[in-house]
Amino acid sequence: MDDLSNSQRPANEATEKNSRSSTARRNRILRRAAIVVGVLLFLFYGAGGWYFSSELASDAFAVDDPDEDSADDFDLEVVSLQDDRIAFRGQEGGDKDLVTDGAYGVDLPDGWLHVGALVDASVQDGYDVATRVLEFTREMGPAPGTPADFDSWYHEADPSDLGLPYEDVLFRSALGEFNAWFVPSDADTWAILIHGKGAERREGLRLLDSINAAGHPALIINYRNDPGEPRDPSGYYRYGSTEWAEVEGAVRYALDHGASDVVLVGMSTGAAHALSFFYESDLADVVAAAIFDSPNIDFGRTVDYEASQRSLPLLGVQIPQSLTTAAKFIASLRFDFDWSQHDFIDDADQLDFPILVFHGTEDGTVPLDVSERLHEKRPDLVTLVVVDGAEHVQSWNADPTRYGNEVATFLARAG
Secondary structure, three states: HHHHHHHHHHHHHHHHHHHHHHHHHHHHHHHHHHHHHHHHHHHHHHHHHHHHHHHHHHHHHHHOOOOHHHHOOEEEEEEEEEOOEEEEEOOOOHHHHOOOOOOEEEEEEEEEEEEEEEEEEEEEEEEEEEEEEEEOOOOOOOOOOEEEEEOOOOOOOOOHOOOOEEEEEEEEEEOOEEEEEOOOOOOOOOEEEEEOOOOHHHHHHHHHHHHHOOOOEEEEEOOOOOOOOOOOOOEEEEOOOOOOHHHHHHHHHHHHHOOOOEEEEOOOOHHHHHHHHHOOOHHHHHEEEEEEOOOOOOOHHHHHHHOOOOOOOOOOOOHHHHHHHHHHHHHHHOOOOOOOHEEOOOOHHHOOOOOEEEEEOOOOOOOHHHHHHHHHHHHOOEEEEEEEOOOOOOOHHHHHHHHHHHHHHHHHHHO
């Protein structure tokens, strides 16, 4: 028995030794695999996060070059004009406005049109062809082949396009002097119109008719980083954290020229400037009401939403939220940007004035849930008008009559 036991012992020891050796090899492989995975994750989130933070730099933070923006991009052409019907064509899928029902301005090399309802749309030989109702042309109608470009801001230049008198005025903020249009009227509640990031003052002209009809004087303002205006010291757009100073300057101008209180009208990021003003300024108590269109008031959520609609280069798969989070973290370090500071809904319990909000269901820039969240946070103050089929800041275009009626009713109710 002892001999048998002694003969088994070396075999058992060999088995145990082999087992330990196998376990050690497995552990070494696992450690190496973990290192490789760690390196790959570091490269993916580090390099990928840096890449997409650079995309944020160019797409979101960098100040637009006015020379590039001023170039006309005529991506359509007139096909035919007969009575009050005008047809255009453009590359299939190239200009969504062409085949979207509603009211639009049309820029021409030597003219300007207003078009309304979409009468017919089809695809012909790789082109979108759409027939619209012709509502207005500044001069004789364009001939077939004339280059054209749809413009959702509808009006061509300034308040005179609406037949309204106006003055060019200057107001001040700590950064210097800024330009504004002043449209006089009888009431002592002024409307301060604040365009979106990278847009122009004329973006607000669509609302001006309703505001003026309600008797309110209007100040349609520029702010920092607009062409011809002082630049933000950071060199970037700041999404409300600094631009609110120009809103304050405009409000002070209104108070100095007879206003008793103001209605803040913000389009897209202009709404962020308006809310930032309310949270930061000593003049906040003069805000009587606000009107927001597609409000970009949680910029972090907007970035997440836009990233979710993009794909990773080469791989073609949707950008994961974890990579977007990494990119935002890197961007916060590179551009000294506090994302939580730019969620203006978090402090909505401080609001004490009624707000009318328009938001389209097809907004591909600022998600509808941003406006829904503001409404859910303050249902006692916020009236949300959801416009089916409307894209970013295009609720007016989808139905100008409804839009105007909502504004008139809100202003009357707000007093």
